[in-house]
Amino acid sequence: MRKTLVVLSVVMMLVSLNFGATKITVWGMGQGKSLEQLSKLFMEEYPEYEVDFQAIPWSNAYEKILTSIAGRQVPDVAQMGTTWMAPFGSMGAFEDLAPYIESSEVVKPENFFEGAWETGIVDGKQFGIPWHVDVRAMFYRTDLLAQVGYDHAPQTWDELYDAVKKLHENGSRYGIALYQPQDNYQTFFPFVWQNGGDILDSQGNVTVDQHEFVEALEYYTRFFTEGLTPISGSGNIFQDFASGDTPIYFSGPWMINMTRDQTPQIDGKWDVALMPEKKSRTSFMGGSDLVIFRDSKNKEGAWKFIEFASRPENQLLAYQITNELPAARQAWEDPLLQADPMIATFGEQLNDAKAPVNVPEFHEIAAAIDRMVQEVIYGRKTPEQAAQDLKKEIEKILK
Known part of the structure; x- marks a missing residue:
């Protein structure tokens, strides 16, 4: 016991x-x-x-x-x-x-x-x-924008284009940086969303040939075709921002401390703002x-x-x-x-x-979008033609 x-x-x-x-x-x-x-x-x-x-x-x-x-x-x-x-x-x-x-x-x-x-x-x-x-937001040089009549960040699509063009005319090599070495769709697609467009509708139909998408593509690629943004990147984004070559760009929050650390000479001369508005200010x-x-x-x-x-x-x-x-x-x-x-x-x-459309084939779709943007930038296709061809390619990917 x-x-x-x-x-x-x-x-x-x-x-x-x-x-x-x-x-x-x-x-x-x-x-x-x-x-x-x-x-x-x-x-x-x-x-x-x-x-x-x-x-x-x-x-x-x-x-x-x-x-x-x-x-x-x-x-x-x-x-x-x-x-x-x-x-x-x-x-x-x-x-x-x-x-x-x-x-x-x-x-x-x-x-x-x-x-x-x-x-x-x-x-x-x-x-x-x-x-x-x-999430992405707009980084901009407050001092250089003030020189071209802007005491605020560009608020709309029209203001963004106007400000970028004036910055270029005022001495900036380019007015804005839009190119990314990879995943370029992350910069382009917010413009599609801001205009009410998307890749797929609620029923899963491909919608990249619709007016909202094509108009966003026309607006975005205009910066490239008019020489307002570098087609293949212009070098070091920090140096280009500090020199005034590209006084506006879109990026994430990690760039705040990196910009402060790498370009102390422009402290107090730059800021961060919301995305420009068309129908919305939607960001990636x-x-x-x-x-x-x-x-x-x-x-x-x-x-x-x-x-x-x-x-x-x-x-x-x-x-x-x-x-x-x-x-x-x-x-x-x-x-x-x-x-x-x-x-x-x-x-x-x-x-x-x-966030981008949540489908298993998204990486293939993103690569197709990047190719489409390049075709328009280099003048190989019109925005309408490129969007129509993209629709066929995405439909093929999703089959």
Whole structure:
């Protein structure tokens, strides 16, 4: 009897010590510093879980994810680039998060920016929760614009063209930088959205031959054909901005500190503004989502981790670590983000930002759009012809 009591006491002691915490595997892309730090904080709050965090370089992340899915050796939680949601989501790799969201107080659609929330939707199912967001805004030289009669950033399409032309006539080699070495669609497509156009309509029909798209293409390529922006890039964007060769360009929030660090000679002579308006001021929305894999071995713990990462205070902490913008609206109420007017402008732009169409074939479509823009820039096709040919190519891609 005494021996039995001793055995029971040992068992109870092991249980009370929570022997063998439940493991959660988390993959963070790039250096993953913010998710790594949050993993440590998560374990402090939830000692019943042990987080095995792994940083996965972006360069080989796609292939690693494919291999893990094929071998059914997936992590519980992973950071997923927004344009990767559709390829993996459409193959059934992710857990549908709708049931978890229904019972959550933290993860609700209204708690996030609309454009960010939509990045996690594939085929009508919510597979991802916004982790951080990426959005574009206008960088401009306040001093040079003042010289051509603008005491403010160009507010509309008409003002943007007028200002760029006047800047060029005033001595700037170009008035604006629009070219990107890769993913040029990220600069072009906001103009399509601002004009009410898109790639697909709500029924999935290709709409790039419609007036809204063609007009945006005409407007965008005009800067190139009139010599107001370099066709293949003009060198170092920081040097060109500082010299006045390209006094306006569009980019993300990471450029704020980089510009301050690399071009201190123009401090106080530049600022950040919202995108120019036609029918809207819509900008490009990127970033990453957090997902749970369908073959996860610990979905309950994985969801707790996502909820933890989605808290506004933890999104704010992630921003402090990496400068990646929070996806949670409430985080933007913090003085830390409001204290810098330039960062606050990006927060305002997030209210009118959109992600590209969420289909598995998007990368092929994006490449086709880049080729189409080049054909118009170099005069090989008219905007109308290029748009019609693009429609046929996208329809072929989607078959």
